[in-house]
Amino acid sequence: MPTLREYLKPASVSQALEMIRSLEGKPGYIAGGTFLGMARQLPFDVLIDITGLGLGTIEMDREQVRLGATATIQDLADSDIVSDPRLMLLGRAARSVAGRQIRNMATVAGNLVSATLLADLPAALLVLGAELIMAGTESRRIPLVDYYSDRSGRRPKDWLVTGIVFPLPPPEARGAFIKFARTANDVAIADVACWARVDRGRFQQVRLAVSAAVNRPRRLTAAERFLENRPADPETCRAAAERAMEDLSLLDNVRAKRSYRKQVLPVLIRRALLDCAGNGEKGR
Amino acid sequence: MKIRLTINGTPREAEIAPDEKLLDLLRREGCLGVKYGCGRGECGTCTVILDGRAVKSCITFAAQTDGRSVVTIEGIGRPGHLHPIQEAILDHGAVQCGYCTSGLICSAKALLDENPDPTEEEVRQAIKGNLCRCTGYEKYVAAILDAAGRMRSQTGEKA
Numbered sequence: 001m002p003t004l005r006e007y008l009k010p011a012s013v014s015q016a017l018e019m020i021r022s023l024e025g026k027p028g029y030i031a032g033g034t035f036l037g038m039a040r041q042l043p044f045d046v047l048i049d050i051t052g053l054g055l056g057t058i059e060m061d062r063e064q065v066r067l068g069a070t071a072t073i074q075d076l077a078d079s080d081i082v083s084d085p086r087l088m089l090l091g092r093a094a095r096s097v098a099g100r101q102i103r104n105m106a107t108v109a110g111n112l113v114s115a116t117l118l119a120d121l122p123a124a125l126l127v128l129g130a131e132l133i134m135a136g137t138e139s140r141r142i143p144l145v146d147y148y149s150d151r152s153g154r155r156p157k158d159w160l161v162t163g164i165v166f167p168l169p170p171p172e173a174r175g176a177f178i179k180f181a182r183t184a185n186d187v188a189i190a191d192v193a194c195w196a197r198v199d200r201g202r203f204q205q206v207r208l209a210v211s212a213a214v215n216r217p218r219r220l221t222a223a224e225r226f227l228e229n230r231p232a233d234p235e236t237c238r239a240a241a242e243r244a245m246e247d248l249s250l251l252d253n254v255r256a257k258r259s260y261r262k263q264v265l266p267v268l269i270r271r272a273l274l275d276c277a278g279n280g281e282k283g284r
Numbered sequence: 285m286k287i288r289l290t291i292n293g294t295p296r297e298a299e300i301a302p303d304e305k306l307l308d309l310l311r312r313e314g315c316l317g318v319k320y321g322c323g324r325g326e327c328g329t330c331t332v333i334l335d336g337r338a339v340k341s342c343i344t345f346a347a348q349t350d351g352r353s354v355v356t357i358e359g360i361g362r363p364g365h366l367h368p369i370q371e372a373i374l375d376h377g378a379v380q381c382g383y384c385t386s387g388l389i390c391s392a393k394a395l396l397d398e399n400p401d402p403t404e405e406e407v408r409q410a411i412k413g414n415l416c417r418c419t420g421y422e423k424y425v426a427a428i429l430d431a432a433g434r435m436r437s438q439t440g441e442k443a
Contacts, residue, residue, distance in 0.1 A: 004303035007285060007347035030345070037343030038325050042303065049348065074337070099413020100391065101328060104337040105344065184412045185326075 006046045012053060013135050013162060019048050021158050029160060031070045032106040034098075035115040055162055060084070067108050067164040069133075073121070074103040086168060089175030089193055093124035096179040096191075109161050112144065117251075122148070122217030123193035124177050126209035130166040134159045141165070148216045173197050173205075176275030178268050182255065188212035189256040190265050194272040196227070203227040203236070203277070208269065213250055213261050220244040223269070232277035234270075241269035287350035291315065292359030300346045306332070307341040309349075310356055317357035317386045321415075328414035331387035332356045338394040340413070357386035360393055368438065369393055372431035373424070380418035388414045392428045400436050404429060 005025070010016040020027050028044030030036055031051055036044075055068040060081045067076065073094050076082065082091025097103055097111065097120045111121040113132070122144070131141040136159040144164075169175065176194045181187065190213035196206040206227040211217035223244035230236045245266050252258035288297050291313055300309055307330045310318045318341055321329035325343035332341045333355040361367035366374070369392050379385050388411055395402060395410035402410070407428045408421075416424065 004301075007302040007345065009350070030348075033345055033348055034325060034340075034343055037305070037345060047302070047345070047347075051348070095409070099328065100394075100410050101331055101338045101340045101413045102325060104334075105339050184408075185415070 004042055004045060004047060007049065008046060009049045009052055013055075013160065016048055016050055016053065016160055017135060017158065020160070031110050032072060034102050034106040035110065035118075050160065060168070062168070064165055064167050069109040069161050069163050070107050072104060073097050073106050073108055073111060074100065076108055077103065086171065086173060086175070089177040089195065090124050090128065092177040093121055093179070093191070093193065096120050096177070096188075099185050109164055112164065113147070113161055116148075116216060117212070118187045119211060119217070120179055120188055120191045123191040123209040123211040125164065125166065126211075126217060126219055127175070127193045127195040127207040128166045128169070129207070130164050132161050133163040133165055135162045136160070145219055148218060169195060170197065174276045174278060176272040178272050178275075180264060180268055187255060190261060190268055192265075192268045192272045194276045196273075196276040198232045198277055201231055202229050203232050204229065206276070208244065208273070210248070210265070210269070213265050214248055215251060220248075220269070222247060227273070234274060237270045237273035237277065240273060241266040244269050285347065287347060289349045289351065290353040292355055298346070302347060304346045305342055306344040306346045306349055306354070309346040310341060310354065315356040315358050319383070319386060321383070326415070327384075328391070329384055329387040331390040331414060333390050333394050336394065336397060338391045338410075338413075355390070355393075357389055360389060367393070368434040369396065369428065369431040372427040372434060376423045376427035376430065378420060378423035378427045380416075380420050384414050384416045388416070388424060392431065396428070396432050396435055400432060400439070402429070402432060
């Protein structure tokens with residue numbers, strides 16, 4: 001394991017990319033640094049700090065939301081965009097991450113691509129259909145769902161995530177986010193996010209995702225398909241939660257055993273679906 | 285490497301190792317009220333205020349604070365001239381073993397500077413990253429709400 005030789009502060013994205021390409025050894029990017037700061041052994045011997053590149057903006061227009069790569073999780077939690085009813089699930093997810101001190105440093109993008117096993121935001125941004133904007137030899141976008149599912153889609157070393165973009169959900173969409181953890185300050189045992197339209201009492205366009213309970217964040221597509229056009233009632237939600245569990249390989253770690261997650265996750269999925277169905281309180 | 289930062293209002297220049305943590309730099313610079321607890325960003329006893337926002341100094345690289353301003357417990361009140369948060373904590377008897385106290389005061393100050401009239405829920409949210417080993421959160425919450433009132437009436441008097 002390398003020891004840290006240098007800490008560099010590039011002045012532009014192109015300079016940062018030039019550094020990661022040309023430096024000897026194991027250079028890596030740092031933004032909030034909360035995950036790297038916790039590491040007993042750093043995976044890098046040079047850190048390239050990207051917080052001075054003007055990538056901290058949060059913008060919403062009529063069609064989409066754009067989050068700069070160095071916007072902190074607290075920036076997101078405090079921003080006007082999460083008071084929009086369509087993005088309440090994202091605000092809830094942001095406020096669920098760790099404590100205030102971590103959220104003040106940790107970035108939204110870092111939560112997605114760096115601390116994947118500990119992270120709460122992937123489930124929320126998966127259901128919102130987010131894409132990672134990457135700068136490299138050219139600029140490109142990678143859907144978050146591909147980033148997590150397709151290993152070949154992973155970020156090559158010399159690419160830099162500069163932002164996150166996702167379309168605004170339609171006004172009639174309802175979202176839900178549930179973090180389940182042992183304490184208010186702990187890493188999740190499971191995170192469940194859901195997004196759906198309910199039309200004449202039936203689920204339409206359901207998106208359901210889970211993180212922290214599984215080895216990588218993912219959409220629960222079998223349950224999504226099952227729910228399409230079925231009645232938005234407690235029975236359907238229960239059946240969908242059971243279906244969702246069928247092809248999941250659950251984590252077994254210090255937060256919770258696999259057998260515990262197996263009991264608890266379908267309950268969380270059912271609750272999230274009931275929230276989306278507009279039936280949350282009754283369902284509990 | 286060399287960095288410049290402001291510690292409790294005084295501009296400093298410091299020679300640091302690239303992987304040095306802010307906690308170690310601050311203690312080296314004499315701020316011994318900043319405590320080393322878990323060293324993993326979990327307990328919050330190392331909390332300081334960086335550009336107005338509470339952060340955990342044990343997982344912050346000192347290099348990240350170049351050009352920025354840090355306030356530690358040493359910069360909040362003095363013996364004989366306590367900050368209203370410190371007075372309220374004394375009045376409410378919120379300090380038990382003292383492990384969490386200096387970090388918790390920093391979290392509370394960052395909150396009240398930004399939000400002078402927080403709800404109880406907002407206070408609980410602001411201090412949830414500070415572990416009180418004695419589990420004495422109730423008195424801290426009461427003390428911080430009380431301090432908010434004292435600070436508001438002080439600003440009111442000045443105005």
